[in-house]
Amino acid sequence: MWNGVGDLIVAIDGVAYGLLLYTVAAGLSLCLGVAGVMQLSHGTAYLAGAYAAWALMHGTWVGLLTALAAAIVGGAAAGTGLALLLEAVPRHLDQALATIGVALVGAYVLTEVWGAEPLSVDPPAGLGGSVDIAGRPYPVYRMVFIVIGAGLAAGLWLVVHRTRAGAVMRAVAADPAMVAALGIPPRRMRAAVVAVATAAAAAAGVLGAPVVGPSPGIDHTVLLLSLVIVVAGGAGSTRGALVAAMVVGQIQTTAVAGWPTAAPYLPYAVLALALLGRFGINRRRSA
């Protein structure tokens, strides 16, 4: 049922939330689909980024840029370390174990440093207010986030589909042995993907902190939603991840506003429907 401005605001919120989920899930999708590594510590990078925002931002632009730089550098370093660990455990199942362990240790360290209480992060000066959308106030930061998120999505698409690095990435996903034969070490490629993905998740944590703030347990929530998006959109497909993230973002915000008890279940319903659709198509193709 359309109820005018209220629904419009919920819809815009859904776009912001969807783009936030996309910036985290796109990296995970590349890890799973392109680098071929099982990564269950991806939510920890988001949480660490969000804590970095809380510690460094203090509502200033300089703080935001510092936090962003710290998150990208720290995320890339942590991602490289994680990639080294994952090289030592080549099988997916062992990678799942190792990254569950990393997530547990990471969550412990973050809770030790910043405590178990949820923290709230203020957006930088000038973005803290709200704008009028058809007479209703709407937080400026979320509007700005939509622009940034859309920019990130476009940038990622360009990198994956229009650059040499992206072509190599897609080639690794399709045929790692062939890429290795061409003289490009798949190991270095995998490490680069994991490092970039972790840095992206940490950056998403900084940018998303004023929307979904740092608190213990957020790492798990973000990981679960990202996994849902990656599997629903098809691992390795950034386009599929974008569609799935937008659908999950929209459904989540709509449900939280209108049907809160169902909200936690709906992402999984989306996942089930997406898989049902995909397997249905496969069956028809193979028949």
Add this chain to the structure above:
Amino acid sequence: MTSSSRARFLGIPAPALTAAGVAASMSLPWLADAYTVSLASYGLVAALVAVSAHLLTTTVAMPTLGQAAYFGVGAYTAAVLGQGVSSGLVQLIAAATAGAGAAAVIGSALVRTRGMVFLVLTIAVGEVARVAAEQAVPLTGGGNGLAAVPVSLPGGAELVHDGHVYLYILTCTLAITGGLHVLLRSRTGITWRAIADHEARMQANGFSVHTRLWTAYVTAGALAGAAGALLIAARRFVSPTDVAFSTSALALLAAIIGARSVTATVFAALLIVGVRDVAGAALPGTSPLLLGLVFVAAALARGGRGRRLAARVLRRPDYPPRSHPEGRQL
């Protein structure tokens, strides 16, 4: 691999070891303090969940991170039933049936997927179960959890003493894992392993792969459900924390460390719970850190040198390792 048909551990035949292990575990209540005994009770419960994860992860090669869902179904079934029926055996059967029923419904869809998609779907099932346990307040008590009354034996005696509870849980666990031991060596068990090794070939030979995998999934659900009833017997309390991801992750870890042996899976689960709770109690608040390090160490050990060492110590696994490269691997 040795040509002997007897499984050995450090050169000792397995039946002798089993007998010694059962005798030692039976005598625990007379040897240890109440805290250790109740910890061991919980360890056995976690071990049974791990055994259910073993059935999926190892036997049919479909690693799962969602067995906590059926554990929760079993535990809440036993706790709710316990408000009217205190018989431990009735609760156990009802919980196993409820776990199997839930797995039958969910499994019918899940067994059509493989590998990473299956793993993520099981995570989703676990999460949905946890949220449901938190939200269905009238039935589950929500975040406050649900308290239960002590279970009673067929004769009518109530199990209140920690030692008695432990012996009851030990007996149930031994009976259930013994049953599984037999099942895994039956035609059904052999077919499960064959599907894990050569799915396409089994399909071509006329086996209904989906139905067989579904049967394995339902059996695993029943095992986890039964573990839920034992949780109620052990702790007389269940809350959404018991249904959390960490329960499933711990079960998967134990199943992977246990590799192809049900017994080793049980010991791995006991060891993990021991490390988490004993060391966690010695250094308060550090149990997630320790558990995390155990996960990483286990993965690293399996990745290289540790694996060869384990193969040398466990002279022969419960059943032969897969020799065919086409076998399914996540």
